[in-house]
Amino acid sequence: MSSSTVDLHPPDPHAPHGAHGDVAAVHDDPHHQHHFTTMEQQFDTSKIGMWLFLATEVLTFGGLFLGFGLMQNRYPREFVEAHEHLQRPLGALNTVVLLVSSFTMVLAVLAARTNQPKKTVRYLLMTIGCACIFLGVKYFEYSHKFEEGLLPGRFYSHQGDLIAGSHGYSTFFSFYFMMTGLHGIHILAGIGLLSWIAVRTSRGEFSNAYYTPVDLVGLFWHLVDLIWIYLFPLYYLIT
């Protein structure tokens, strides 16, 4: 419909997105939604939506970061003592794993954009692999906490050195489990999303004309990585 009317209006130079370009060609693309004039406009819109969603993620975690900061201010000594019970080498290892996964994610997006579906799938699988390693390491860390009774809130039952009658220790582990737990849920969601676009890539659904989902999942994955970059020093490197 729009292709018949576009001719009536010469493109306006001031228009944010004039009705120019090879309209007939883009309408052949099955991914082109009816309410967008061009594929480029559609891509940019999706990207704005994703960035806004990431902003909500940052603010969600922001609430927890703020709560952590206030409680750390309330219990500075307890938080330092409690953090000695976290396994710093494992935390560092996970940091490296996620940084590598962000790198493979970038390569996957690049491969998708340059019409190399096989490479895209390979890099996506490597990213998923990193995510699984991360969760595996997290599993060992969590098991260790469970064994020591270093649990949130009323489940806190540590019998070692952290029972000096302060609420600070259980509060520390409450926040530890809430924040790493919420982050872990995001890793799980990320694995789901990465698998979904890997399947779609292997079906040949993406090309340089349309690879929006790969790009957006990439953005999401980088945010998940970035949050961990903040979580690691926050919990493992307190002095």
Next chain:
Amino acid sequence: MEHALTSGTRIGDRPRPVKNYLNETTTVWSWMSTLDHKRIGVMYLVGVLTAFLMGGVFALLVRLSLLNNKHMLFGKVWVTAETYNRFFTLHGAIMVFLFIIPAIPASLGNVVLPLMIGAKDVAFPRLNLASFYLWVIGAVMAISSMVIGAVDTGWTFYTPYSTTTDGAVGLMTMAVFVLGFSSIFTGLNFISTVHKLRAPGMGWFDMPLFIWGIYSTGVIQVLATPVLAITLVLLLLERVFQIGIFDSRIGGDPVLFQHFFWFYSHPAVYIMILPGMAIISELIPTFSRKTIFGYRAIAYSSVSLALLSFIVWGHHLFVAGQSELATVVFSALTFLVALPSGVKVFNWLSTMYKGNISFETPMLYAIAFIVLFTIGGLTGIFLGALSVDVHLTDTYFVVAHFHYVMMGGTVIAFLGGLHYWWPKITGRMYSEKWGRIATSLVFIGFNMTFFSQFIMGSRGMPRRYFNYLDQYQPIHAFSTYGSWVLGTGLFMTAIYLLASLKYGPLAPDNPWGGTTMEWQTSSPPISHNFEEQPVLEHEPYDYRPKTVTHA
């Protein structure tokens, strides 16, 4: 393209298309699975109006409970304090989370925002539908929580009461969590739509002011709502795991909950009022037949209200034990809110000055808005002033102020917008005579109900109390009588609007002579909104003579 420029005309419509978005397909499934923003808007409209009815019934019950301080009706005690607590909690929670927050953006905004910017749909139609279903799920959860275990915390869920009381507080907070995501998705969708889907030729300062208001609202929805979401999760975890953040017995800080809560919920009242102001900015120029005065000032004031909304939350905590310095700073920042609000009011009045004003129902609502919002806004300055606030905190003065802004502001604007766009949405004209009668009843009943509460509050009547001293008896009774007048006006509105669907005359494309793009398509619009892509060729609200002669 000539028809696209028929601003200021009422007739000369094209023949009405046989197929429009309402009758293109007719199965129930075609509605439930629709991606059409107009249909989603209509479904939202049905949903929020149902919530409004429920919240309104609870409001009438709250007022009825307080008719006399013996809580007697026909010689019998009919209500207990617990029941009364549930009445006002359900009234508040339903009205805030199920009605006012989604009311204007998700229902009217959904229908007219793409039309006003000449787009075929919102940016993400599927997300739009998901937002609606999240609202439905949240509504079902909220209503279930009242059936399985009544919630009596008030809509603010203050700790420590909310972490210790029985009842379905957990389910209620999760309902609000889900509703929050519904709201986030709406805001995210509208921001993206405004950025990328404006008609060719429509720059930012060519947009109708309604769009500026909805855009500013979207910014708050996206940035503030996640904080509420995490706050409610923390509240739930505190109840279940005792994580030690809000409960002082285990080292938490109850005031911290108030900070978290109001960091969202203060911006949230701007989620409620900004769309109301946005509607008024459409109604005033249309029914004054005059170009809006101070277009840019109104646009900027919407954005600055959105930004200011994030830095004034502490005025809810003046007596909650925050530091004196913080209290003084928050008080000063709160006064700043008066500036953009005043800018809007004076610009609307300047637009009306020497305009060719006609008093159709939407315009009556617009004028009612200016009166009531001004009262609500000025009393807000009283409450922002520290020394006065200490006296007025938790009295009926606050209740009255809040209702003058939220009901006298947002709901009145919503009703104005509903009447204004009713012909566009339904293709039918409502009865103007009944509209004017109902508007008058709403205005009189509203002032009876709530102005009396200013008086009670300034004399020290605390809010939320079930029992009260004899000296307040006449004023309480008067307020309750007012609620009956108000209720009558609203029920009358419901009846004549529903009747218009069957008996109303067919609406022309542009019944009010509006200049914005939604009036350039048929009433009701076709599924793809416009026969041809409209192109903006004049600024919004261009009522200068040359435009009229062009037609």
